Amino acid sequence: MTSLRAREVTKTFGGLTALAQVSLDLHPGEVHGLIGPNGSGKTTLLNLLSGYYRPDGGAVVLDDEDLSAAPVQRRARIGVARTFQKPRLLPTLSVLDNAMLGGWREVRSGFLGTALALPRVRREERLLRERATEMLHGVGLGAVISRRANLLEHAQQRFLEIARGLVGEPRFILLDEPAGGLTGAEIEHLSSIVQTLRGCGIGVLLVEHHTDFVFRICDRVTTLDLGRVIKHGAPAEVRTDPEVIRVYLGA
Amino acid sequence: MSVSLRRQVALVAAGCALATVPWWAGDMYQLHLAQLIGAYWVLIAGLNLVVGFSGQLSVGHVGLLAIGAYTFAILAGTHGLHPALATACAGGVGALCGLLLGLPSLRLPGFYFAMATLAFALIVSEIILAQSDLTGGGVGLAVPGFPAPFDTPQGTYWLILLVAAVVTWLTWNVARFMWGRGLIAIRDSVVTAQAAGVPVFRAKLIVFVFSGLTAGVAGSLFGSLQSYVTPDTFIFELGLFFFVCIIIGGRGGILGPLVGTSILTALPELVAPLAKLGTFFYGLLLLVVVLLVPEGIGRLFELALERLRPRKVESAPVRPDLERLSAAIRKGQR
Numbered sequence: 001m002t003s004l005r006a007r008e009v010t011k012t013f014g015g016l017t018a019l020a021q022v023s024l025d026l027h028p029g030e031v032h033g034l035i036g037p038n039g040s041g042k043t044t045l046l047n048l049l050s051g052y053y054r055p056d057g058g059a060v061v062l063d064d065e066d067l068s069a070a071p072v073q074r075r076a077r078i079g080v081a082r083t084f085q086k087p088r089l090l091p092t093l094s095v096l097d098n099a100m101l102g103g104w105r106e107v108r109s110g111f112l113g114t115a116l117a118l119p120r121v122r123r124e125e126r127l128l129r130e131r132a133t134e135m136l137h138g139v140g141l142g143a144v145i146s147r148r149a150n151l152l153e154h155a156q157q158r159f160l161e162i163a164r165g166l167v168g169e170p171r172f173i174l175l176d177e178p179a180g181g182l183t184g185a186e187i188e189h190l191s192s193i194v195q196t197l198r199g200c201g202i203g204v205l206l207v208e209h210h211t212d213f214v215f216r217i218c219d220r221v222t223t224l225d226l227g228r229v230i231k232h233g234a235p236a237e238v239r240t241d242p243e244v245i246r247v248y249l250g251a
Numbered sequence: 252m253s254v255s256l257r258r259q260v261a262l263v264a265a266g267c268a269l270a271t272v273p274w275w276a277g278d279m280y281q282l283h284l285a286q287l288i289g290a291y292w293v294l295i296a297g298l299n300l301v302v303g304f305s306g307q308l309s310v311g312h313v314g315l316l317a318i319g320a321y322t323f324a325i326l327a328g329t330h331g332l333h334p335a336l337a338t339a340c341a342g343g344v345g346a347l348c349g350l351l352l353g354l355p356s357l358r359l360p361g362f363y364f365a366m367a368t369l370a371f372a373l374i375v376s377e378i379i380l381a382q383s384d385l386t387g388g389g390v391g392l393a394v395p396g397f398p399a400p401f402d403t404p405q406g407t408y409w410l411i412l413l414v415a416a417v418v419t420w421l422t423w424n425v426a427r428f429m430w431g432r433g434l435i436a437i438r439d440s441v442v443t444a445q446a447a448g449v450p451v452f453r454a455k456l457i458v459f460v461f462s463g464l465t466a467g468v469a470g471s472l473f474g475s476l477q478s479y480v481t482p483d484t485f486i487f488e489l490g491l492f493f494f495v496c497i498i499i500g501g502r503g504g505i506l507g508p509l510v511g512t513s514i515l516t517a518l519p520e521l522v523a524p525l526a527k528l529g530t531f532f533y534g535l536l537l538l539v540v541v542l543l544v545p546e547g548i549g550r551l552f553e554l555a556l557e558r559l560r561p562r563k564v565e566s567a568p569v570r571p572d573l574e575r576l577s578a579a580i581r582k583g584q585r
Contacts, residue, residue: 138576
């Protein structure tokens with residue numbers, strides 16, 4: 001079975017150790033929670049997995065391919081998508097265009113072919129438009145498909161980020177605090193979407209502060225504190241671990 | 252009438268209007284202005300992909316225009332090469348210079364990239380002065396026109412219109428397919444572009460090389476319109492003018508910059524009081540647009556269209572359709 005792995009990764013920023021020999025593996029078809037107090041290294045680990053940082057020690061591996069030094073773009077190509085803590089959309093483009101961007105992996109046409117509007121370019125365009133439309137309806141943005149992205153409400157922006165990731169047909173998707181700023185009902189929708197992804201065999205990494213949501217939905221949970229893994233296991237184990245309660249959950 | 256049909260009708264009407272300019276232009280001077288707009292547009296259409304779409308602030312394309320014009324003048328004039336071939340060569344040399352300039356500079360962050368293109372324009376101008384054996388130095392060089400049937404003002408106009416139409420079509424295709432989305436992602440959020448898999452540097456470079464090609468071709472057309480070029484023909488303000496046409500027209504569109512180019516070229520010439528203002532007019536217009544409609548003239552059209560067809564922007568709560576979602580995902584996995 002292939003899984004996306006961080007093998008004892010270490011990351012330092014000018015003498016400050018953000019992560020110290022942290023390991024994590026994300027399997028297809030599982031929801032893996034990553035929790036911990038602010039500054040514990042969650043987002044650093046996500047940035048290492050998605051290629052925005054290079055590890056100072058250890059490796060990031062998928063399918064026996066060492067991705068440690070591979071550019072971010074390589075992740076998209078082999079099926080690793082991510083969303084951002086603060087939604088990063090293209091404000092002047094429509095919701096549909098934003099979602100289609102996620103399908104860049106599919107683009108085989110070069111600049112010249114595109115400039116000449118070769119049949120293949122039109123075919124790719126049609127395919128991606130269709131796929132993005134389906135994904136948008138799927139995550140519940142069907143009603144706003146042609147709206148400019150800067151007119152979206154917060155929850156819509158978050159769900160559009162997920163749809164954009166899915167248009168690339170990833171095997172793994174890394175969600176950076178997807179529930180941030182959502183209402184209770186919206187978190188329910190998010191939860192049902194994440195469960196659907198799991199059902200389809202996609203591996204989901206959930207970096208999140210809403211612990212109720214995490215413990216309810218995840219198959220496994222990893223807890224970080226000060227750049228180290230303090231507990232890893234099934235939600236029930238992690239939730240009752242005295243160390244996790246002490247540093248993060250509180251009494 | 253459907254939107255696409257309406258668009259086709261508008262396109263045909265605009266095409267007819269543009270093609271018949273030689274008959275309804277008031278005098279030769281107005282026709283010359285139309286030719287000039289066309290030649291500028293060939294450059295600006297390519298530059299638009301760099302500035303308006305990928306957000307790379309090049310102010311130095313006047314250098315590439317000069318290279319195109321001098322290449323054309325030297326090959327077609329001094330060496331007597333056929334003007335069509337000379338134009339192709341000018342485009343090739345422009346593309347090559349775009350590659351040489353873009354390769355080191357496109358990795359620089361915005362402001363420094365702009366400075367690099369500024370330096371490039373200044374260097375080109377100095378080289379032209381220094382290489383007087385080739386370029387005539389400060390005295391300049393005569394530029395031949397195009398052969399029949401393009402040797403009349405009308406013929407030249409139609410030639411320029413044809414080239415401009417082809418270049419516009421090419422950039423329109425780039426803009427409307429995935430490349431356009433990729434370039435706008437590079438402009439608005441590089442991390443998003445990377446996450447989606449857009450090869451950021453390569454895309455910027457390819458588009459920049461293309462803009463070098465159109466600048467080279469534009470140089471040939473522009474040079475032969477001027478019929479004589481000196482280093483002073485390619486002052487730095489001209490580079491700034493190209494840049495301003497795009498900003499005023501609006502980033503991320505094609506019609507906007509086209510309108511911007513036409514207005515900025517024609518207005519100061521046609522309205523005498525504005526001519527007296529000169530550069531002040533550009534400055535004022537830039538200030539007004541940037542302060543009042545930062546998204547440019549193009550956005551004004553869009554807003555007007557939306558006003559005509561008002562759509563209620565109502566709150567649409569997110570309501571996932573999980574079956575459809577899982578069907579869409581599974582479709583890709585098969």
